[in-house]
Amino acid sequence: MRYAIAARWAIAAAIAVVPATARAWNESGHRIVARIAWDELTRAQQVYASELLVRHPRFAEDFAARMPPEIAARPVDDVARQQWVFMHAATWPDLLKGEGKRLADQSAALPAGPEKAELERRLADVKRHDNPTWHYDNKPIHIDPYALPAAPPLAMRAVGVQQALPNALRELDDRTLPVELRAVALAWVLHLVGDSHQPLHSAALFSSRHLPQGDLGGNAFLVQPPGAAPTRLHAVWDELLGDDPKTERAAKNRIVAANPRRILKAELAASTDATGAEAMVNLWLDESFRAADASVYDARLRDALLAPLAAGATSAFPIALDRRYLQASRAVAMRRAALAGYRLADCIGRAESRSRP
Template structure:
């Protein structure tokens, strides 16, 4: 595990350039999906690929986007590619135009802004009237378009298990379940920093804290790499899954498939390893209403070593949990 951790840290430091903003939005989600794919039963694999082919945009967003090297490969390679593609589809929907974007893109579904307060004064001033949706389940009055990640997971799992739901809608639900399971294990998708001055409405999961030319959220999104090469992504997933300590961690994680627990785990990590004292001190020094963004030049290598180790563990937990959820649909 020690040797793996060192190699992983070097990989993180190499890949985590300021422009690296795609990871948990592309490569990271595909790594998690590839880990999950290998934990599915053969019957479930077949059923999920058949379902994805009922996706209302299968031709536009899946079939026509399959790389030539995958088209020439075996059906097994093609099926893995389709499954990994599904995990990224909710982010692909961000780029749709007009009516399709309105229909398929749901920005609030990707996160929940559970509060982390800059100090006691901020908590006392803000906690009684937070302008964010922190509900832990669906309430009768909730608008589905404004669901947070916990509500969206609950909704989409219900879609997958309801007999009256069409195969096309189940395919959409599967994509969201895959994606949101990954997002729920990224610590900064669980939390937001609130302060009286700069962030009375939260820092948007670290998006408002600048790190060089990037931001804190993007730094965490980049921890699983930003490769667009499928062979590299699959190799990375295999490496994570075969690590004995991570494999054991993933298997243990399947004992708790409560989405709220996943978010609480991420929230605790956001507190302990995301918003470190260095970051909190920088916010305190500049906490004023006119400061829309807090700016730091860089973060120390130790921050990335800790975050990289966490990312590897969360990928394993997410991959095994995702497989357990999907296997349960059969």
């Protein structure tokens, strides 16, 4: 018991000194997945998605206000402008987190009065749309027989991507819903298809010695990439697709060239909504879980947690990553991103066909 408590304190102290984790994939990663999908869509499907997104209830605050001037100057039916809106929508659920914190900090610094009341109204609207547990559903991976956490009762489990994504797909298809709600659903579909393909949004590692409470999808698993400061394993995987908006088009082209639709034909054929949205999303999450089990938490990382601590060491963390690990991980991430992009395009194509009179 004393060792487990010490391990928790060591993890907490180490997390406090590393950079904040990036968001599932990062913004570039989500935009790259959306760009893959956009280029797969017919023009009619692009118009369908674009015309729906401009009806988003927070379009003015979260889309138009963030447009680069050269995009905002284009006509509303311009292809480049529509593509920007589409790719930006894929990042919107993550942007809510930062916006909520910004408004909360501003409100806390003000005395009671009209300005504070307005900030609190805006914060409440952000919170109404923000759903932080929707982004993941982490199944446990136990590396020793004593790392067996009790599963919470089903009724107490928060809604995760396993439920949220099928619900969003159904809302997107439901023409009885107000168009504003369907626009929000599309933004969540754009984001959660990407999240469901990130391996560390489907798995959490448990070690009785070092991670008795689990690593929270790699967020409590500290690593040190070559030539870099210690960081979270989750952040490493989030950033494998890149983090520079200027290189996103080239990154997308590399991903598609390495993983064309034709070589992923079997996976894509097995993943349709013919058996229901839940079954389709479960298949994606199972793929991600298996990628985490085999590739994220590879044998060397597990061995480092199972080995005795070095003399004088109080923690196994951070565990050094080598370039071979990063190279292999990038190949896995690129394949997962390609599948996410193709599947996202297929989801939007089906929704567009169902929207026709």
